[in-house]
Amino acid sequence: xxxxxxxxxxxxxxxxxxxxxxxxxxxxxxxxxxxxxxxxxxxxxxxxxxxxxxxxxxxxxxxxxxxxxxxxxxxxxxxxxxxxxxxxxxxxxxxxxxxxxxxxxxxxxxxxxxxxxxxxxxxxxxxxxxxxxxxxxxxxxxxxxxxxxxxxxxxxxxxxxxxxxxxxxxxx
Numbered sequence: 001x002x003x004x005x006x007x008x009x010x011x012x013x014x015x016x017x018x019x020x021x022x023x024x025x026x027x028x029x030x031x032x033x034x035x036x037x038x039x040x041x042x043x044x045x046x047x048x049x050x051x052x053x054x055x056x057x058x059x060x061x062x063x064x065x066x067x068x069x070x071x072x073x074x075x076x077x078x079x080x081x082x083x084x085x086x087x088x089x090x091x092x093x094x095x096x097x098x099x100x101x102x103x104x105x106x107x108x109x110x111x112x113x114x115x116x117x118x119x120x121x122x123x124x125x126x127x128x129x130x131x132x133x134x135x136x137x138x139x140x141x142x143x144x145x146x147x148x149x150x151x152x153x154x155x156x157x158x159x160x161x162x163x164x165x166x167x168x169x170x171x172x
Contacts, residue, residue, distance in 0.1 A: 003082035004121055010076060012121075013087060017070045023062050029054035032126045040131040042099065060100060065093030065111070073114065084120045091115060095142060104142055111141050 004012075012031070019027035029050045032038070038047035042064075043056050061068065068091060075087035092112040098105055113133055120128040139145040146152030 002122060004078065004085065006078060009078060009085040013072060013076055017072065020068065020070045025054045025058035025062065028057050033122055036126050036129065038129045041133060041135055044100065063097035064095060064099045066096055068093035084118060086116065086118050089115045089117060104144055107142050111138065113138050
């Protein structure tokens, strides 16, 4: 089956999100084609293949956010070609493990962020999955980037000005 309908999209996303909410990496991987391409800014690189998806969830995502929960906010929206779906999600969890990459230390704090996710299917399984999220918001929640109007933000802006000055000087 290469063409999907609204019923398939809803049911598939329910199964995918149930697997994530159950912290079941093998179940997530089982929803993917052997040659799936999974792009996620939380992954160390673009994931290629079912085993890479399993390892990412088992070794990176679930240790970083062991109580992670996914909630559908909006969608699913079907593509005009009938092979893809888009959805907006809310992801929440407690960061009790490191987020690698880039190597963020656990904060023990609760995170909540939204993603836009785009899924392409082949024969009823995920062939390509792309996650887009506001990394600046996430970085602020874990303390990697200072919140606006703080001393840390002013220092960061000053450092960016110095780096920009140096970059312009190199390009002249």
